[in-house]
Amino acid sequence: MTRHYNFCAGPAALPVAVLERARNELVDYQGRGLSVMEMSHRSDEFVAIAEQAEADFRALLNVPEHYRVLFLQGGASMQFAMLPMNLLGQGGSGNFIQTGIWGKKALSEARRLGYACHVAGSSEPNGHTAVPGLDTLDISRDAAYLHYTSNETIGGLEFDYVPHVSRPDGKQVPLVCDMSSNILSKPMRVEDFGVIYAGAQKNIGPAGLTLVMVRDDLLGRAQSDIxxxxxYQQLAEAGSMVNTPPTYAWYLAGLVFQWLRDDIGGLEAMDAINQRKADKLYGAIDRSDFYSNPIAKANRSRMNVPFVLADAALDKVFLEEADQAGLLNLKGHRSVGGMRASLYNAVPEEAVDALVAFMADFEQRRG
Amino acid sequence: MTRHYNFCAGPAALPVAVLERARNELVDYQGRGLSVMEMSHRSDEFVAIAEQAEADFRALLNVPEHYRVLFLQGGASMQFAMLPMNLLGQGGSGNFIQTGIWGKKALSEARRLGYACHVAGSSEPNGHTAVPGLDTLDISRDAAYLHYTSNETIGGLEFDYVPHVSRPDGKQVPLVCDMSSNILSKPMRVEDFGVIYAGAQKNIGPAGLTLVMVRDDLLGRAQSDIxxxxxYQQLAEAGSMVNTPPTYAWYLAGLVFQWLRDDIGGLEAMDAINQRKADKLYGAIDRSDFYSNPIAKANRSRMNVPFVLADAALDKVFLEEADQAGLLNLKGHRSVGGMRASLYNAVPEEAVDALVAFMADFEQRRG
Known part of the structure; x- marks a missing residue:
């Protein structure tokens, strides 16, 4: 068996320990005589797995009791529609900060569905290389929530602050945050937010699962004809089992949460590791004239590091040689080109060391 | 390792050969150095897996070229909303045959969303023990489609005919069928239908994947604000990858399709096995005064066999003893009680033999 280093932006690398445990339990889960995939979602065995996963997730992030944690399908993109349908059912407008492709999609979808939307801030003037400052945000009088993308996976732009905002009348505005690509990468204060959501396929588990945290007071605001x-209210009341949930993905997410707690030591330890990984790669980029990253230092993503070569004609050979060296999926998103190394939780520090060494060698030979 | 016989209605048993192959490939897929779960959905490797799965599915069911096959999330219940949103966007009404709980949910959801709905037929008068005859169906003048549930998983009621219908003006009405619990159990004519859909967690693969087949002329009819x-049109154009699909479930479904083709020999062979399994179990029920099933013989489901004991006070001990004998998940749905044995494709004939033997023994000891 060979394992390579996988820098994919998502579906992304999973911890080897998680994959090995899943493999060992795949055909017969703990002597029960069946696979987790074959369990009724309402069976005692699966309900125990599901509840343990939620408890471990809550413990990792210190999720307060007045937040529901939902295990859903459809990806973050489905939330782009569900959010306004749940939060604007009684009027008001969605306010949006635009820092890249994903935030733009969230805004477009709310508009497509006919909801009132307002752009509260945008990094478009600087080419999405720095997030807008808190004091530049323009919140509408009817703001029902402020939506932003804490980490733009494609552009590699990460917020370095939480944009607490109020309406002109002084009323605090609930924050809604797409954390798909940096959730669980560090400790955070859940109570800063009204809704947090994340597709699983970066730091949580396999594709096909989406986690949503909703503050209790934001439940029950949906229109009746969605x-x-x-x-969210129906989903919360049914424990995310209005219909059959993606049981195997839920189980795998639970294994990832256990790995974060037991093997890594929690989110503070994960934070430190992620910081070292990012420092190593950005350090290598900054020390070189051959590689470059355009993002303002304070907003550089620790999870997704896009970079370009001084000579774009070398992109193809860079990717081919990296692949042969066991450094997989370094191609930049089709919309931006160049390279991108995603350094999610499951990407080990050795992977970054190997990438940095490869980059130095490549520059020496081809730069 | 122990493997028991799993009669769960869903998520249901998967073929052991599929689980074993998935286990062997879980950590390192065919020497690529990563798991299928870790592959970008846009990578050459995953696209090959996805295309092969679709090709194998099409071959099994002889899906004509003018049908799209979509690999979606959300379960059949999400289709209850998607169907009217796609098919009634230009007016008309949904017509529904009601033969049990799932058909009722499909109707309720369309009504909740505000669409015009018409009940074309119902087995409610006979307590959902026989499907309504074709000549009793009442199709509305504005029928845009006729929806029915080919097999009611909970009631154990299966259509023995395809309800080809026309509107009073003679125009043929597209059939929309929820085949969640009997798809792939036998050969069928896809071209009889406008839309066929099925949650994966019975005969296709793990929960979290839904297959939808849509005839080309029914694409592009959705309202623009859904x-x-x-x-469906956007999903079809994007090859089910508008956003990240449930990649691992898609891969597992592909393994199930290969198993059906290579290990079973295709749907005619599967049909014969399923008929033998159903004959054995219904035969045992009918030969006994202790066990009974209320469904009209022509409409008895081959996939889900509900039965009750002459003395309901023995239900608990029946289930406990069955469980100890390695016969899992025989409890009836919470809405109906009693027992239910689901005999999906992956439930081997030996499982039915073991169940029939256990039932005879139990009757002798306790009946």
Whole structure:
């Protein structure tokens, strides 16, 4: 068996320990005579797995009791529709900070559905290389929430602050945050937010699962004529089991949470490791004239590091040689080109060391 | 390792050969150095897996070229909302045959969303023990489609005919069928239908994947203000990858399709096995005065066999003893009680033999 280093932006690397445990339990889960995939979602065995996963997730992030944690399907993109349908059912407008492609999609979807939307701030003037400052945000009088993307996976732009804002009348505005690509990468204060959501396929587990945290007071605001499976209140009341949930993905997410707690030592330890990984790669980029990253230092993503070569004609050979060296999926997003190294939790520090060494060698030979 | 016989209604048993192959490839897929779970959905490796799965599915069911096959999330219940949003966007009404709980949910959801709905037929008068005859169906003048549930998983009621219908003006009405619990159990004519859909967690693969087949002429009829991820046309154009699909579930479904083709020999062979399994179990029930099943013989489900004991006070001990004998998940749905044995494709004939033997022994000891 060979394992390579996988820098994919998502679906992304999973911890080897998690994959090995899943493998060992795949055909017969703990002597029960069946696979987790074959369990009724309402069986005692699966309910125990599901509840343990939620408890471990809550413990990792210190999720307060007045937040529901939902295990859903559809990806973060489904939330782009579910959010306004749940939060604007009684009027008001969605306010949006635009820092890249994902934030733009969240805004477009709310507009497509006919909801009132307002752009509260944007990094478009600087080419999405620095997030807008808190004091530049323009919140509308009818703001029902402020949506932002804490880490733009494609652009590699990460917020270095939480944009606490109020409406002109002084009323605090609930924050809604797409944390798909940096959730669980560091400790955070859940109570700063009204809704947090994240597709699983970066730091949580496999694709096909989406985690949503909703503060209790934001439940029950949906219009009555939205799809039942979109209604946070119904989903919360049914423990995310209005219908059959993605059981195996839920189980795998639970294994990832256990790995974070037991093998890594929690989110503070994970934070330190992620910081070292990012420092090593950005350090290598900054020390070189051959590699470059355009993002303002304070907003450089620790999870997704896009970089370009001084000579774009070398992109193809860079990627081919990296692949042969066991450094997989370094191609930049089709919309931006160049390279991108995603350094999610499951990407070990040795992977970054190997990448940095490869980059130095490549520059020496081809630069 | 122990493997028991699993009669769960869903998530249901998977073929052991599929689970073993998935286990062997879980940490390192065919020497690529990563798990299928860790592959970008846009990578050459995963696209090959996805395309092969679709090709194998099409071959098994002889899906004509003018049908799209979509690999989606959300379960059949999400289709209850997506269907009217896609098919009634230009007016008309949904017509529904009601033969049990799932058909009722499909109707309720369409009504919740505000669409015009018409009940074309119902087995409610006979307590959902026989499907309504074709000549009793009442199709509305504005029928845009006729929806029915080919097999009611909970009631154990299966259609023995395809309800080809026309509107009073003679125009043929597209059939929309929820085949969640009997798809792939036998050969069928896809071209009889406008839309076929099925949650994966019975005969296709793990929970978290839903297959939808849509005839080309039914694409592009959606309203423009429905969620993007609900629009069949957009999903079809993007090859089910508008956003990240449930990649691992898709891969596992592909393994199930290969198993059906290579290990079973295709759907005619599967059909014969399923018929033998059902004959054995219904035969045992009918030969006994202790066990009974209320469904009209022509409409008895081959996939889900509900039965009750002459003395309901023995239910608990029946289930406990069955469990100890390695016969799992025989409890009836919470809405109906009693027992239910689901005999999906992956439940081997030996499992039915073991169940029938256990039932005879139990009757002798306790009946």
């Amino acid at each position: 799809p039942s499976l979109f209604d | 969620p993007s991820l609900f629009d």
